[in-house]
Amino acid sequence: MMDVAELEMKQYLVRLRVGLTRMSLTEREEIVQEITAHIRECAEIPGAEIAVILARLGSAEELAAQYRDGLLLSRASRSISPLLLLRGLWSFAQRGLLGVVAFTVALFGYSIGTGLTLTAILKPFLPARVGLWVGSGPFIAGFSAPPLEGGRELLGWWYIPTALATASVILWLTTWATRRFLSVVREWWRTKLAQSMEPAFTAGR
């Protein structure tokens, strides 16, 4: 039969594993293996109690969050992959309004950039339906089905390079702003992590 200490440890590791589900299986198992080795080694010290060892590690959920956020922010702030950047922002969005706003702005930027690129690709196939029109109402850029009633198309085939150039600028600006934002978040996260340290540099401890 499993003793109480062993059960406590197993439960802690299960919670840790659950907290790391968004990471790859290899990364997750390596982390769990390392924490298991740490607990077992600490438990070998005479008089050591599993409950105390686990308390010193912090809650399994908090430990998992530190791994997850640290790796994600570190990778995302140096990446140009929209998917990774949006994942980084999403993890921050779950913590407050500023993150939600940043995620929404980035999603909007990527959607507009991708949309414009798609219309540039579609223009040769649907020349009458893709373009930049002005009419009696507001102007329309992109795809219109059916074509805008009474509208006048402005760019013709120039729509393709114009849309591609505009999309590139929007995508570049969105990526640049997102990476800058995530770098700031990463610094904030590191400060938060440093605050979780025990008082340090106190001579004579």
Added chain:
Amino acid sequence: MYMANKRAEPTTMEISIRWEAQLRKGALEMAILAALWRDRLYGLEIIRFLESSSQLILAEGTIYPILSRLKTEGLLTSEWVEAEAGHPRKYYSLTKSGQVRVRQMAEVWIDFSRGLERLIAPVLQKGGTK
């Protein structure tokens, strides 16, 4: 009449704690990388080494995510070694870029602290007054 609706100003103690956190933030990565300068170490050894050689006491749950991130950033490499105790240990070593980074950090730190030491020496002089 004085209305106490203004946002409370941080106390001297709070300011001090925030400043110390900023200071630790700057030192934490350098301390971990420096601990690995001479030899490869595993997590618990790094914690003990920092405690014994610099009085830098880390919460145990803090160090592992940092080691993982430093490895992702290419500053550390790791390998599992079967220990005599019966369970494997994950040893960390500095990579070439980790060695370069910690050396740069150490040089900046020394220059910075020497300058500050000169600046604050009069403040700490015994019996000295402004």
